[in-house]
Amino acid sequence: xxxxxxxxxxxxxxxxxxxxxxxxxxxxxxxxxxxxxxxxxxxxxxxxxxxxxxxxxxxxxxxxxxxxxxxxxxxxxxxxxxxxxxxxxxxxxxxxxxxxxxxxxxxxxxxxxxxxxxxxxxxxxxxxxxxxxxxxxxxxxxxxxxxxxxxxxxxxxxxxxxxxxxxxxxxxxxxxxxxxxxxxxxxxxxxxxxxxxxxxxxxxxxxxxxxxxxxxxxxxxxxxxxxxxxxxxxxxxxxxxxxxxxxxxxxxxxxxxxxxxxxxxxxxxxxxxxxxxxxxxxxxxxxxxxxxxxxxxxxxxxxxxxxxxxxxxxxxxxxxxxxxx
Amino acid sequence: xxxxxxxxxxxxxxxxxxxxxxxxxxxxxxxxxxxxxxxxxxxxxxxxxxxxxxxxxxxxxxxxxxxxxxxxxxxxxxxxxxxxxxxxxxxxxxxxxxxxxxxxxxxxxxxx
Numbered sequence: 001x002x003x004x005x006x007x008x009x010x011x012x013x014x015x016x017x018x019x020x021x022x023x024x025x026x027x028x029x030x031x032x033x034x035x036x037x038x039x040x041x042x043x044x045x046x047x048x049x050x051x052x053x054x055x056x057x058x059x060x061x062x063x064x065x066x067x068x069x070x071x072x073x074x075x076x077x078x079x080x081x082x083x084x085x086x087x088x089x090x091x092x093x094x095x096x097x098x099x100x101x102x103x104x105x106x107x108x109x110x111x112x113x114x115x116x117x118x119x120x121x122x123x124x125x126x127x128x129x130x131x132x133x134x135x136x137x138x139x140x141x142x143x144x145x146x147x148x149x150x151x152x153x154x155x156x157x158x159x160x161x162x163x164x165x166x167x168x169x170x171x172x173x174x175x176x177x178x179x180x181x182x183x184x185x186x187x188x189x190x191x192x193x194x195x196x197x198x199x200x201x202x203x204x205x206x207x208x209x210x211x212x213x214x215x216x217x218x219x220x221x222x223x224x225x226x227x228x229x230x231x232x233x234x235x236x237x238x239x240x241x242x243x244x245x246x247x248x249x250x251x252x253x254x255x256x257x258x259x260x261x262x263x264x265x266x267x268x269x270x271x272x273x274x275x276x277x278x279x280x281x282x283x284x285x286x287x288x289x290x291x292x293x294x295x296x297x298x299x300x301x302x303x304x305x306x307x308x309x310x311x312x313x314x315x316x317x318x319x320x321x322x323x324x325x
Numbered sequence: 326x327x328x329x330x331x332x333x334x335x336x337x338x339x340x341x342x343x344x345x346x347x348x349x350x351x352x353x354x355x356x357x358x359x360x361x362x363x364x365x366x367x368x369x370x371x372x373x374x375x376x377x378x379x380x381x382x383x384x385x386x387x388x389x390x391x392x393x394x395x396x397x398x399x400x401x402x403x404x405x406x407x408x409x410x411x412x413x414x415x416x417x418x419x420x421x422x423x424x425x426x427x428x429x430x431x432x433x434x435x436x437x
Contacts, residue, residue: 009345018335019387086383088400108386108394211375270343 001122002048005027006037006066007055007084012107016053016084023115025122026051034061034069034325036275041070047079050125051118054101056085056092057183064092064099071100075158078128078166080121084109088180096167098228103172106180124168150208152199153247155233158212163219163229170238171228171294174285178293185294187240188305189247190218192275195235195311196296206267212233212274217259236304238297240285249279278311340388344435350377351428354400358421361414366407375404378424393427402423 002028005016013030020028029049041048052070063083070076080102083093088106096104102124105117108220150156155167165173177185177279192198192214199207211231218229218237224243241247256277265273280303283296357374360366378401385394400420407417 009380009383011339011346011380014339014342015384015387018332018339021335022332086379086401102431107383 001026001050001125003051003118003119004037004040005029005032005051005053005084006031006034006058006063007053008032008058009055012084019114020110020118021248022111026118034058034063037066038069041073041076044075047075050079050129051121052079052081054081054084056087056096064095064101067096067101068099071159076225078157080124080128082121090177090180093176093180094226094228097169097173099212100165101268102166102169103220104176129203136253149204151233152196153233155231156208156211158215158231161212161215161219163222163227164215165230167230168234169234170228170240171175171297173228174240174293174297176284185242185285186246186282187238187241187285187300188247189232190239190277191235191280191301191308192235192277193308194276198235198273198275201297202267202273206217206273210265210273210275213263213265214256214260214277217256217263220259221255222247229293232297232301234297235304235308236301238300246282249282253277253279273313278304278308282306301310336388339436343388343390344432344437347381347428347432350381351425353377354421354424354428357404357417358425361418361421367422371404371407375401375420378404381428390431393424393431393434395407396420396423396427 003020005013005028007013007016007030010032013032013264017028017030020026020189029040031040035204037052052067054063054067058066061069067081067083070079070081081100083096083101083104084107085096085104086107094105102121104115105113122232157166158164174185192210198210202210215229215231215237219227220237222229222239222241225245225247227239227245229237229239260275260277265272265275280300283299283303285293285296326334353370353373354377357366357370360370378397381397382394382401385391385397400417400423403417403420406412
């Protein structure tokens with residue numbers, strides 16, 4: 001990968017150069033400030049760098065502000081960003097992921113940790129490149145059939161919604177909380193009822209708009225609380241909330257439905273579309289470590305899938321699903 | 326030269342760079358310790374020492390100075406409690422002294 005590392009400490013940059021060279025397979029460019037990084041990133045139709053490593057504590061613009069600014073550039077909307085930092089308090093981790101960080105690595109670190117993270121980010125970068133290639137193919141060949149850009153189960157990346165992050169970043173977020181022993185948060189999932197029928201009946205663009213609108217409604221309903229939401233595919237949204245807030249999920253779903261009703265959703269041809277949600281059970285991240293924290297996300301998803309399956313097969317659920325589609 | 330030897334030689338250069346910036350960081354920490362011992366701490370001095378401890382804690386461990394890195398992290402944590410106040414503490418002074426001792430030890434073992 002072509003990597004850009006940004007850190008005001010020359011020792012940190014020297015160290016990264018040596019470690020990345022030893023890991024092999026990457027080209028590293030270093031910047032000693034956010035301003036210098038932005039100048040290197042410049043303006044181009046394709047990303048000049050395939051991965052960014054950002055320190056947080058820097059004079060002038062800090063790494064979290066830089067991350068947010070880079071993410072606002074559409075060319076870098078999906079480029080993996082790894083925060084490499086000494087800042088291990090929860091609010092820094094929260095803010096970094098909210099600003100668009102893909103992963104978080106605490107200093108000091110071992111070369112094996114850096115190698116592991118870069119391997120994962122390299123795969124993310126390859127997936128992004130493949131996806132971008134399909135979009136370019138779709139845009140440049142007018143006669144070919146519309147390519148399958150994503151499936152029902154794809155965790156479609158949603159951009160420009162505050163508090164919404166990629167599902168991969170969400171897994172990294174809960175892992176980071178557990179690494180830093182910042183337990184106490186809980187996770188739950190919400191799912192669009194009859195999502196398979198909806199997916200079959202609308203275009204991919206319309207489906208992505210629907211998922212985006214639902215994500216926006218979810219964040220509006222939770223705007224007074226510390227939370228992060230990710231779309232994991234198959235109409236399912238996973239939300240992590242701070243330990244201090246134990247949401248009443250039934251009331252939360254009602255609030256989300258209220259916001260969706262206000263949005264007055266329509267398909268491209270003007271046909272109204274309704275999305276009805278259900279919630280699974282809340283799973284505590286308490287005392288979970290490493291991969292077990294990620295397992296909590298899976299438990300939350302499984303729970304909502306069970307609930308939605310029960311509801312979709314009930315007479316009311318069938319009625320709602322047909323009404324949506 | 327083998328690949329491992331190349332890597333080790335490169336790491337030695339980074340370690341030299343780390344040691345070359347240590348006196349400046351040591352001076353910031355030492356200044357703060359003097360103020361703590363006198364019983365009054367200025368915000369500017371706290372900021373400079375915090376920056377120095379933060380930077381030491383970020384790289385020392387990876388460069389083989391694990392004890393120094395952990396001591397700097399502990400000092401940074403203790404300092405965060407006193408940031409923005411005009412009072413120091415014996416706990417903070419103790420932690421700063423440990424960092425300064427370990428800096429001296431790192432410099433001495435490197436022949437500086």
